[in-house]
Amino acid sequence: MFEWFTATLQKYPEIALFLSLAIGYFVGKFTYKGLGLGAVTSTLLAAVVIGQLGIVISPNVKSVFFLMFLFAVGYGVGPQFVRGIASDGLPQAAFAVVVCIYCLAVPVIIAMLAGYDVGSAAGLYAGTQTISASMGLATDAINRLGMPADQTATTLNAMPIAYAVTYIFGTAGSAVILALIGPRLLGIDLAAACKDYETRHSAAAELGGAGSAWHRFELRAYRIKPDGPVVGLTASQAEALVPNARVFIERFRRNGTIQEATAETTLQAGDIVALVGPRDVLVDVLGREAEEINDPELLNVPAEGVDVYVTSKELDGKQLSEIAKLPLARGIFLRKIVRGATAAVIPILPNTTIHRGDILTLVGRSKDIAAATTNIGYADRATDVADVAFIGAAITLGALIGSLVLNIAGVPLTLSTAGGALIAGLVFGWLRSVHPTFGRIPSSTVWFMNSVGLNIFIAVVGISAGPGFVAGLKELGISLFLWGVLATTIPLILAMYTGRYLFKFDPAILFGACAGARTTTAALGMITDSAKSQVPALGYTVTYAIGNTLLTIWGMVIVMLVA
Template sequence: MSWFVETLKSYPEIAIFLALGIGYWVGGKSYKGFSLGAVTSTLLVSIVIGILGVKISPNVKSVFFLMFLFAVGYGVGPQFVRGIAKDGLPQAMFALVMCVLCLAASVAAAMLAGYDLGSAAGLFAGSQTISASMGLATDAINRLGMPPDQAKQLLDAMPIAYAVTYIFGTVGSAIILAQLGPKLLGIDLVAACKDYEMRLGAGEEGEVGTKWHDFELRAYSIAPNSPFIGRAVGDLEGGTQEGVRAFVERIRRGGKIIEADLATRLEPGDVVAIGGKRDQLIARLGPSGREVEDVELLDVKTEGVDIYITNKAVDGHTLQELARWPGARGVFLKKIKRGPTETVIPVLPKTKLYRGDVVTLVGRTQDINATAKELGYVDRPTTVTDVAFMSLAITVGALIGAVVLKAGGVPLTLSTAGGALIAGIVFGWYRAIHPTFGRIPEPTVWFMNSVGLNVFIAVVGISAGPGFVAGLQKLGISLFLWGIFATSVPLFIGMYLAKYVFRFDPAILLGVCAGSRTTTAALGMICEAAKSQVPGLGYTVTYAVGNTLLTIWGMVVIMILS
């Protein structure tokens, strides 16, 4: 044991990987649906390692924190800008109000309890489950010009307060929003979501969403008395009721197979390969259409791909409207993902698409390529990251953040961390509309987000380890109770504001609240209680705004209380 401890002291880089390894392993375990998560687990493990006397250069955490914050901004950029600029404005404004409530409740708790700056910043970070805010709070404390010993004491207090208040911050938020919220607001969540789905077109001309989802390819022989003989393929595809989607992909004529387009005319004896829903295919051809087995005709190359929405002309249009576009011919929608958390959006006729969304389509390769030109570009899997773009963008943001302006002798600055966050938002949004550069694959964004943050947390925990036990003994119970106050008050007030002031639809109201507090666990419980993905429609814009502001509030807490 002595050799092990001395080795960690001599090679502190080993301690970081040890903290990450145990932290991720413990954080991945759950008990009755509750998990500490990787961040809290890594923090606790790091504190234990820190008690052993391991010391790590603070530059390590700075590097990884800049990387993390840029990834956060890069992910939320499209939704953040859309929320501020367009129809998401009411949700963005609510997120701003909710973030101010979170800040006010945390600052009030710290002032009433008489906590120092470090404990106050940790209380805010844990009660609002926004660990990233500790990085900006650290920068703000270091800029106060305190003696090193005093600054270290404050910085060591921060993770203690975070660890004590985080558990209720996570579990309590989910319980308040998913279980207490519907009862307090008098909302029948299941009925509200069903009603919302109906208003989005569910149940119109068939089962919910099936006409947008299913894809089958079948061969039918044109009957001798078919009304479509001599008419163009476009007539066959568009000749029945609105909402029914089926497409002629190929035709066997005289023993030969020809590729069909809208102008191709049907002849007696043709065998057509039609993609669509089976009962809709019969509706196209009439009851006299005879299904045949033709393996060669049905041997059509199809694929399912993700398409990144970038076309401004698509922004804000419903699926029902987009289905009428020529570019929608031959493709079927399987899934919509939105925002940095890849929130799954209900696929319904009146669901709107926005730039930055990722849609999964199924169809022939040539049809997919044609659709991609209308929507954006095919987001095929890649492992290559534009490192030059990423590094230079972080450099630009950090340089801007490093500028210090003085107002009445008070230094004002974004800090390098805040600059990296803003750079991520700007470049993430710009890439969403000009996707020809700056590609950072999803796995890389995850790594920057998760590992970047947890390395920062590991260094913070190791540094705070020696004073953790004494701090916990001094503040433990009272800190936990003040954490409950700081978590609960903004949520209760926010829910009533969302219903009676902002008048959000009951189906998305709780999702809006969860997004403003960036609590993904709560959204999962809300969707489970609602038996629907509809609450996720209120999550993405508010998450983008909330994640940005709550992170910045870490610096603001120090500015207010100092």
């Protein structure tokens, strides 16, 4: 049976590829206190084991899926990358560049001290900085070194070994260092710092929403008394009588007839108004002074919640407190702000700044939502259809540009097709945020291109390197792991002190900025959990966009430096 199984995989290597994915994703989903191997490392280890059977897979397979993966990465971070190099995000962008330099320099120095070859150095870098994508660019760079075929194969096989040995601490160690050790080193009470930040910016805990029986905003009906203070006032004037909350009159019943309300609607005694606003205001303030009416027909207001992709130049860079005063905001409530490729949830604070590329979850009357969406950007409603023509054309254009070789003083310089696909993703991802009428890629498709594209590449690497993995691990295992601990820890410690004392970041966002620059999402999760707040995510998005791009490119640079 085993001989038949082995022969079948050797004859049909595509089966081995899918088997690696099945095992990798199954094992990778298990975690302990938020930490686990993850799908990438699990897929690599599964592929290495399967590779012991002597399976040969065409390298073109990994090239195709790696281009798809890199384009998806660039597409996701494009809007934040462009904003990160603009003036409003310059400090965080500059910090991310400095951290990325630390992340490159320390592994290079360690590789030289330890006497590792180019493949081991590239794997050490990819594992300790948890940037799997860099191995694709490193592979291209190694193939261009002009070494003999057998030496090139040995060098490439060393890379996934070093990656697998160092990645585990690269992931778990980064989370522990940033979330637990870092605040103690700097003498910061992270939870208190975030609470202070929220207090200074008038933050309020956001509860409710989908899946909760309690809702932040409610619609209730009240009868206007003859001596009521709002008699004779317009709807906007009546709404202004509650200065510390956003309440709006959606519609009203007058003489038995239901009418839609506008800001200029004049209220009369006896009107029954449908009022929407924060639940505590409707219950604690109005409930004591007004007569609440049960009027199902009046309260049957067509309403919806929709994600709106921000493209407006007028709103870009404005704070929520400013936007709330604009006519477009009447009757609209902001439920959530999502930013960046990792969909980081940004706290809703009066001074939270909105940027193009943000996704705002708005709730309100359908007609108000439609009017607001026209002024804010583009309604990003769920869809299963991807613009495949756009995807194919963009990757083709990027790969063609990346394939060009520029000779300077006899040195061939090129982005490679992989680097070109990444740049294409950045450019077209940004264009999509500005003009979202083309290039729609559903989030599920982006996830598939991102996750499965990378893991198929990793599986091919692991299967190809399988035969030499055991011998290499015996030779380099313990010392490589210890060197990996240093290569993971030193850049993070340098980053924390640099952010605190050179860039003078607020302690509440400092560790989020460090996690973003190192593109370690696991660390951000542990940081926000330790902080009991989402505030650290404010420092994550810009730094992540810069870090994800530079750390990937460093895969090619480290080969040039070590070679």
